[in-house]
Amino acid sequence: MRSEIVIVGGGAGGLELACKLGRKLGPSKVALVDSRLYHIWKPSLHEVAAGTLDIHQEGLSYQMLGHDNGFHFVYGAMTALDAAAKKITIGPVVAGTGEQVFPSRELEFGSLVIAVGSTSNYFGVPGAQEYTISLNATEDAERFRLTLLKLLAMADERKVEGTQGGVDIVIIGGGATGVELAAELREASGVYAAYGFGHLDVQRDVRITLLEGAPRILAPLPERVSGAALKLLGQRAIKVVTDCRVTKIEPQQVTDKEGNVYPSDLCVWAAGIKAPEFLGSLGLPLAKGGQIMVDGHLRVQGQAAIYALGDCAMCMDADNKPVPPRAQAAHQQADYLVETFVRQARGKAPQDKPYRYKDYGSLVSFGQSTSVGSLMGSLRGLSWFVEGTVARMMYASLHLMHHQAVLGTVRTGVLAIARFLIRRTTPLVKLH
Template identity: 40%
Template sequence: MQIITPGMRLVPEAVLANNAALFRAIPETPSHADRSRHRVVIVGGGAGGLELATRLGRKFGKRRVSVTLVDRNRTHIWKPLLHEVASGALSASNDAVEYIGHASRHHYRYRIGDVVGIDRAKRQIFVAPSFDDEGRQIIPPRVLGYDTLVLAVGSVSNDFDTPGAARHAIALDTATQAVRFNKRMIDACLRANAQYEQLSPSQLHCVIVGAGATGVELAAELHRSMREIASHNLDNIDFKRLIRITLVEAGPRILPALPEHLARASAHLLRDLGVQIRCGIKVTEVTEGGVSLGEKLFVPAELVVWSAGIKAPDFLKKLDGLETDRINRLVVDETLQALGDENVFAIGDCASCVLPGSEAPLPPRAQTAHQQADHMVKVIAARLEGQVAPAFRYRDYGSLVSLADYGTFGNLIGGLKVEGLLARLMYRSLYKMHLKAVHGTFKTVLDTVTGILSHRTKPRVKLH
């Protein structure tokens, strides 16, 4: 029998082949109250999954539906803000949602673990065991049954098998990765300040690969944060002169998925800050000392962030016969139902949904996941009543880009352009909408007021 080790993700075929007896031996037994209720299992506690679990728990959790959220992590951070965690502008520990407590308050169950396979015929999912930091097993592998399965596992960075990228670059897919980068950044500043001799070419240089929204916003946040860190008595080096940030994009311009005027405004501001922008060139290798661009150019760098492209997690490929696209996303119809299985649905970045009249799948944005979570509540309600699931309708509310304290630009419905304070308030309101969906109006308002009152007593950037 194969042993499942900490951090190991098995493909479904390997799990079913090597651990079938083990999984069958320990199914999770439903309570007496749950046996008559419709079982909804949501895999993934990101923006879409957590909002869906919360809404279903509030609406149906006390009576008609048993709602279970499965996620490998114990806490939730809104993914669009991970670049702020990486720069130190946001604290992962203070701003995280703890699944265990949140589930109890909103009438759903939380189960920790990686989903490594499903059996669609038996309507079961297989959850791998979880371990502590010392490698000791906390939770054994389990089998969970479902009547409706919703996959909301999001996306991860796609390094396109670039040599050295997985080893030497840090992606910002999880709060753990963002915190790890933040510690590296602080250590880099402290190390440079302690050196009285000339710095090496790579020191205090950060290369961000991928100039989408994450990469562009991170560049501005790092410019602010590294100089904020340097102002705290790190005076042995001229940080204003030596801190360097390079943004690399394979396409012809930054922010390729957003309107061109947003890209122009953002590029102009970043260049004014001293950020070097290199477009139209691909990263060919990432090493310990920097990044190779094209065939001849090498950029020394102590810190490398990979934010170029996305894909759905690899375990979705060939998930018991479910159809996926070229980047592992589950192909769904206009009701968000996976092709070939009326009991399986997908939302958010892991779903490839091409609506009638469109040629491309819906964009992997937070607003897409938010709208799809709302829609899935209607789908579950229809399934409870034996009715046909309604079709999903997507509405694009526009795009906003926030470059730290330096500027915010937006493009709203109808092509309306906004910038400055209004755009900044609108950008922050997106997060408040997420918090409202997760916590409710009262707690969101209370936390907002508390944050305003305590703003001046907190450091502007995390320093440890």
């Protein structure tokens, strides 16, 4: 089996690259490899975890997207690379019953793009991997949601019996994921109470604690954004502890370096990311953090036909600083490689200009009604602070822009209307 351009990883950047190239070059030229059958926009996983977004309605089938956009989908995980022979190995696919669905296969390529994203970095904290949930994939978010439902039901039953208690949720990491999850959980817990857990006083009985190791939450963003976020969390009765270094995690509690103990029925790890470990077995040059080293044209150093983008790639900016692991960076890198491969396919000269990251700002969601963030201007260092309904609409538009890239304008509009109508006829949270 062979494809001229093989893209490994169907996240935001990899999928957009496959769709745009497929529409321009066709399925005989482009193949997308992924270990899952459907795609979800990773920044929305906190909504899946809280139950405010139904993964079965949100997920987009790679096979459908391949059919509609003109690329070939290959189901399975990349397990090995032979750079000299220009081929990759795709591991077998095994069903939940243990039955093999697809055997191990080899896929030859003319050019290869690795876009496998990132995974959680536990920094060696004892118990972190065993006793926390990290929102890396849809199954993680669904496991969190189902565990939360069970804990809420048990807490409500205890209240009926006259026993004190509640649910303690600890979120480790005060970046965008941790902050958005905390706010979404507070909003969702009130909805859950209305749908059958009415004996719970959610402000008192659903206790949410956010632990951050830096002096402030949302440390990479401007202080005004961080301050506004802290205020919004306080209004939602979410406890925030900064300068908190977690040293140990156990099944029912979290301990920090000062010896403080935080009760925890449900613990989320959102304190850092790293490149997937299997990249170390591919024989490609890696940075200290495990990312693949690429040059200014996103080509892997020392390789003529292998590229990498997104969180798994170490790409330096014009200021010789690493490009941040953000969805907007992956989107920009995908567009850059679209131009690279289209020029290549049409026999044109390669791009002269290297890829340059453009920071358009960041927005942080606080539930379904408000957001906060900063927008970057065209002048260096100029930014605008935004919050409230306008910021929320802008945040939602980012999701729609991603859908537009993979579905097209008309289908994105129809999908947005359909989801609006569905939300008016179904529970506000997923209850099953």
